[in-house]
Amino acid sequence: MFISFEGIDGCGKTTQIEQLSNYFEKRGAELIKLREPGGTATSEQIRSILLNHKNDIDSVTELFLFEAARSCLVQQIIKPALDEGKIVLSDRFFDSTIAYQGYGRGLNMEMINKLNEFATQNIKPDITFYLKISLDLSNQRTKYKNPDRMELSGQIFFERVIKGFDEIALKEPNRVITIDSSGQVQKTFSLIEKAINERF
Ligand code: Z5A
Numbered sequence: 001m002f003i004s005f006e007g008i009d010g011c012g013k014t015t016q017i018e019q020l021s022n023y024f025e026k027r028g029a030e031l032i033k034l035r036e037p038g039g040t041a042t043s044e045q046i047r048s049i050l051l052n053h054k055n056d057i058d059s060v061t062e063l064f065l066f067e068a069a070r071s072c073l074v075q076q077i078i079k080p081a082l083d084e085g086k087i088v089l090s091d092r093f094f095d096s097t098i099a100y101q102g103y104g105r106g107l108n109m110e111m112i113n114k115l116n117e118f119a120t121q122n123i124k125p126d127i128t129f130y131l132k133i134s135l136d137l138s139n140q141r142t143k144y145k146n147p148d149r150m151e152l153s154g155q156i157f158f159e160r161v162i163k164g165f166d167e168i169a170l171k172e173p174n175r176v177i178t179i180d181s182s183g184q185v186q187k188t189f190s191l192i193e194k195a196i197n198e199r200f
Contacts, residue, residue, distance in 0.1 A: 011132070030086045042072045094116040
């Protein structure tokens, strides 16, 4: 089973992946937790390039770097793990590229969809949890962090990214479950747990 988590910075993906992995581990499931970009030695190096605010990277190069990191992760980790019947929990997957590079940067959506298909070998998450919070709440939760290159993209950019995630959820209601992530950690997790129990 493949589950991805999506949403803007500070929406609680890392926190909720920890909760869900505890839930599955208590039930004896074998699972792996991943983050995108990242998860392999090469993908982690690409991540450092992408997030370093000293790097001047144009939008098309940025897109190819995210897709290169993804291709590497899919081939080396995700595909083998799914073939072995493991549960894969991923902090972001291809929806982030649609939201950030498509809606945010304004790149051609057809090109993004093609590259996503190519990099993922058409692997799609069984469920995607879109953890929804407002931009104000995102700013509050992340104000203590040193902003990376992506986080310096400006408020209008992030408004477009939120619109992107909202529209992805509308287009794919069978896969993408929108979760209100503005409340306390346990409240958000109870919504995720409920959705998992309904599905499996
Ligand atoms: N990106 C892209 O552009 N295109 C792509 O294709 C991909 C990614 C794959 C990756 O950054 C960046 O790359 C990201 C998208 C872009 N850029 N932006 N902006 P990342 O992985 O380093 O960071 P992130 O995923 O954006 O966010 P994060 O900081 O890791 O946040 P999170 O995992 O969603 O949240 P968290 O760490 O669980 O929580 C954040 C804080 O809020 C923390 O202090 C928590 O204790 C607190 N928190 C969490 N939940 C709650 C609740 N419920 N109440 C109160 N406080 C909470």
